Amino acid sequence: MNIDLSVKIGSLTLRNPIMLASGTVGYGNEISEFTDLNKLGAIVTKSLSLKPRKGNPPQRITETPAGMLNAIGLANVGVEVFLKEKIPFLKKFDVPLVCNIAASTIEEYVECTRTLTREETIKAFEINISCPNVREGGLIFGNDLNAVAKITDKVRSATDKPIIIKLSPNVSYIATFAKAAKENGADAVSAINTLVGTAFNIITRKPKLQNVTGGLSGPAIKPVAIAKVLEISREVDIPIIGIGGIMDWKDVIEFMIAGSSAVQIGTLNFIDPSAPGKIVKDLEGYCEKMSVEKISSLTASYIL
Amino acid sequence: MNIDLSVKIGSLTLRNPIMLASGTVGYGNEISEFTDLNKLGAIVTKSLSLKPRKGNPPQRITETPAGMLNAIGLANVGVEVFLKEKIPFLKKFDVPLVCNIAASTIEEYVECTRTLTREETIKAFEINISCPNVREGGLIFGNDLNAVAKITDKVRSATDKPIIIKLSPNVSYIATFAKAAKENGADAVSAINTLVGTAFNIITRKPKLQNVTGGLSGPAIKPVAIAKVLEISREVDIPIIGIGGIMDWKDVIEFMIAGSSAVQIGTLNFIDPSAPGKIVKDLEGYCEKMSVEKISSLTASYIL
Amino acid sequence: MFILNAPVEETIEIDNRIYLLKVNALEISSIIKPGQFLNVRVSERVSPLLRRPFSVCDVDGEHLYLMFNIMGEGTNILAHKPKGSEIDILGPLGNGFNLGGDYKTAVIVAGGLGAAPFPYFTRTLTGKKDILSFIGGRSKDDVITYNLKNVKEATEDGSRGFKGNVVQLLEKNIELLKSKKIKIFACGPTPMLRALKSFCIKNEFDCEVSTECAMACGFGICQGCSIESITEQEKYLLVCKDGPVFNIKDVVI
Amino acid sequence: MFILNAPVEETIEIDNRIYLLKVNALEISSIIKPGQFLNVRVSERVSPLLRRPFSVCDVDGEHLYLMFNIMGEGTNILAHKPKGSEIDILGPLGNGFNLGGDYKTAVIVAGGLGAAPFPYFTRTLTGKKDILSFIGGRSKDDVITYNLKNVKEATEDGSRGFKGNVVQLLEKNIELLKSKKIKIFACGPTPMLRALKSFCIKNEFDCEVSTECAMACGFGICQGCSIESITEQEKYLLVCKDGPVFNIKDVVI
């Protein structure tokens, strides 16, 4: 059987639905030792800001039941160094590169996008409005419907490439945010970023993370992520990239059934950096066995 | 050393901070075979509504990574049967009984409270505005600040006993809800109820729960619960009952450090119904070892 | 009801992929009845989180036997419990089969792992009633006849015994069944139970069935294991407390 | 870097509560250097979720040795890995000790489990440099001298060797140390490293230190293992990639 694993995110076609999530693969070099990037759907860079960011002081991560908390604080090399030092490596691969952008002001989002869009290796933008570990300019954009609308609109004017808005799960109704993104020109949304969480050391009574709170990721959040994907899928007509706790091909299928066009693999990369490649193979096996000719037919195939 | 495990929730004094969470111990009889109720801080009944409720059709529960989803749908015997058939058993114990109330309208909350408050065995009310599995009257109270304010105010007029508002975690800023509860006369808040989640059967493509979505509980949600407790503790001056994923005495200490005056044990009762009693003993051991004379001194003892 | 750490005495793979776990638990073995079950904590860790329910398969003095195949993580862990380790079991739970009554022949009807409760059932009833066992499976590897008596087999692919499902095998033996004073005791997959229900109603056979569903607690506090009752419309029954054995007429299968 | 399933050949409790795990992993054993580490997946299950980092303790042909004590769930699982099972290891990771340079005597300074990397270190340097080992612990049970050479011991409670901490023991031996051309190689708890740093700066000793911190990936993609650099203010260094061995002057401890 001829299996078609390709999926579409707006005008962008991916050879399969497996993307690597922002912040969990750096700029691609380390993970390329374990997984053939050319076999993946896309890779998303660590969130980039206009200027380099040092990130939060240590301790930045801690394990929790079936999950982990991180408060990296968007440590990144900045747009300029990225273009000069990271793009040459990424150019060597035939895999769509999605640039994730994080900023403290709307102007910074626009400026980053405008600068990066000239680089042809970059095929799309993912706009991180939802990082729970940075609060600058007094705004937590991800929880503010107007901010999301405005950022989407402004970034839309700054590039012709597909725009993906990465949504925060820490809101009452995520679908309203997806709707605002769509109405302001986004091509897709990704869901979800991490949940706000914390943990304390019971001896020192201090938070385990220097930043006090962090973002919860990993299998623990999977049921929440799938519910958010389903909520968006039922209420808004926009491609969804499902993220949260994916550990194997079965989780990928579950996310697709719930409404995802593609998925991103995050925390799993830390545990098994060869997993993304394996999952692509497993998906092919599944489609063969279940006679699924086009994997994209699984998207939102739920029976409620 | 003389260890004082007692804690106060408004005017209510508990002999220790260990309460049994609503919906995870029925009306107390089955669990009394495994844990001596007289040794606990308090027990909270399954949510009661004015009339009996059949609850959701099966399948109602499913396991998830380090957690479980439930969509019981507030199955309960109703206020009348509760008073007639369940109270006589509960009367035999010397443990504060907290009645949890769930309703579809504000009037129903008031009516339930008014009826139950006459029963002297009942020492306090926990108002469940946050059940994710029932949507009647078109409102999901837990996500509506005005509704929470109004329910608290009306219930306040219906009883002299302490009122605890059980908050939903599925909101952007839980502290604003705690504030509304406080300003309208609540004596305490409990945090958190379950997170909205779902899971699909990848063979049938149907949700694993007949109700489609359910409430996520268990260790998976602990970091989220502790962050919500901390958020309330930092912003609102009201006693907090911490709930979410407690598995042992260490988790209890962590919740107390983060701001909880007492805690509730939920999912753990299903796994080890003798655990609540053991945890009380372990807490005593901890206090002895760490020279903590009054366990209540741990509340909000975080060092940020 | 007891919660106890039972020493594992042996884990035997009795047939390909079918395991028998032997544990030592006198408190429970001395009171448990056929059709009752145990809720087993397979791990101290937070995953798998919930206990796993298993019928008592057999009892022999202080020993309890559980029978299972590897369905997922929980049963995989159980199958590899080393001798000498302990497992945390909670039981006895639920109502067992009602063995009394005015019948001469107990007719066991089981599909696949549905055979699990019947070795103990057979042991208990031997000498008191006649026993006839109708055991089905998809193919010969799925037909479990361990410690059963007077077995007639059915396989859907015809690889052993009658070709067809176990209810069709009952139909084929309808004259035999009608000639005796029987009561049916059944356990198996839902489609089998549905067919059996029609069969029993049509032929007016009394039938008790052991049902299965997802469970959290196993002893009545979570309300997770609801099953629709035929007689009571106002509430669901609980598989763990009101069952797992029901009269087949009383519940929606 | 390799990810591979390494067969467990032996788990030895070498001292009370100190375990030595011997695995077979030629790809890694043939290239790993003293001070490098492995990131070990202790379980296939979702809890514990993350890998656990361990220094290479010793190498012997195709065999790798890890040394640890039971700190929590992960090390508890590792300590009980049965012979013949496999563990998933990722490595070699990080930069090892810089063994070269213009010194005659390598001075090992370790506290508690900080001794873990030094058996391999000692094996590698034997015959090339003189070695002096200063090993400390709270009490005699915490002093690990397994496969070390020329050991001087310190315990805080005085139950073995010098009474005091290991840096005080260095102070006591300052004349000896000053009389030789030394380089210090250290690993241990943070308070020890802080004291050692002052000591080295004061006495102008060159010192490499193997640091520890919480890690998710171990190979540079999560940015979780940041450590403050003395020289670079604009960014943090990564313990897993830029370390775990640093010159003690270069990082904030």
Ligand SMILES: Cc1cc2nc3c(=O)[nH]c(=O)nc-3n(C[C@H](O)[C@H](O)[C@H](O)COP(=O)(O)OP(=O)(O)OC[C@H]3O[C@@H](n4cnc5c(N)ncnc54)[C@H](O)[C@@H]3O)c2cc1C
């Ligand atoms: C009262 C009762 C008695 C039982 N007795 C036995 C017995 O004697 N022998 C035996 O092998 N099994 C028995 N079961 C079923 C057994 O509990 C499940 O097979 C077991 O829980 C699976 O656990 P797991 O972690 O291996 O699989 P999981 O990873 O939990 O699930 C693997 C697959 O099994 C299915 N499954 C999970 N739980 C159940 C369930 N309760 N019923 C049916 N399918 C399920 C899941 O949907 C999934 O497809 C009984 C169940 C009940 C309720």
Ligand SMILES: Cc1cc2nc3c(=O)[nH]c(=O)nc-3n(C[C@H](O)[C@H](O)[C@H](O)COP(=O)(O)OP(=O)(O)OC[C@H]3O[C@@H](n4cnc5c(N)ncnc54)[C@H](O)[C@@H]3O)c2cc1C
């Ligand atoms: C580069 C490196 C090399 C290491 N080499 C060794 C070694 O050779 N031998 C050895 O025994 N240990 C070593 N460690 C520490 C080891 O990784 C931890 O002891 C282990 O991860 C604990 O896992 P656990 O699941 O048993 O404990 P957990 O349940 O994760 O934690 C138990 C306790 O240990 C503490 N802890 C957890 N991780 C670390 C850590 N990375 N560093 C310090 N404390 C921690 C926790 O705060 C907690 O108090 C090394 C760590 C690093 C970063």
Ligand SMILES: Cc1cc2nc3c(=O)[nH]c(=O)nc-3n(C[C@H](O)[C@H](O)[C@H](O)COP(=O)(O)O)c2cc1C
């Ligand atoms: C260590 C770490 C760093 C992350 N950094 C970013 C980031 O820079 N930008 C971003 O949009 N998301 C970031 N994320 C979120 C992930 O992209 C992803 O949304 C989240 O981890 C949930 O997926 P998972 O459960 O598969 O990890 C980060 C996650 C982790 C664990």
Ligand SMILES: Cc1cc2nc3c(=O)[nH]c(=O)nc-3n(C[C@H](O)[C@H](O)[C@H](O)COP(=O)(O)O)c2cc1C
């Ligand atoms: C099966 C089940 C039923 C529940 N029913 C109720 C309920 O009726 N009313 C209520 O306020 N909370 C109910 N809860 C929520 C718990 O009281 C508690 O807030 C939640 O489970 C988180 O705690 P845990 O992680 O310790 O279980 C229920 C939880 C579970 C798992």
Ligand code: FES
């Ligand atoms: S399984 Fe909990 S009530 Fe039946």
Ligand code: FES
């Ligand atoms: S541990 Fe992940 S970058 Fe160092």
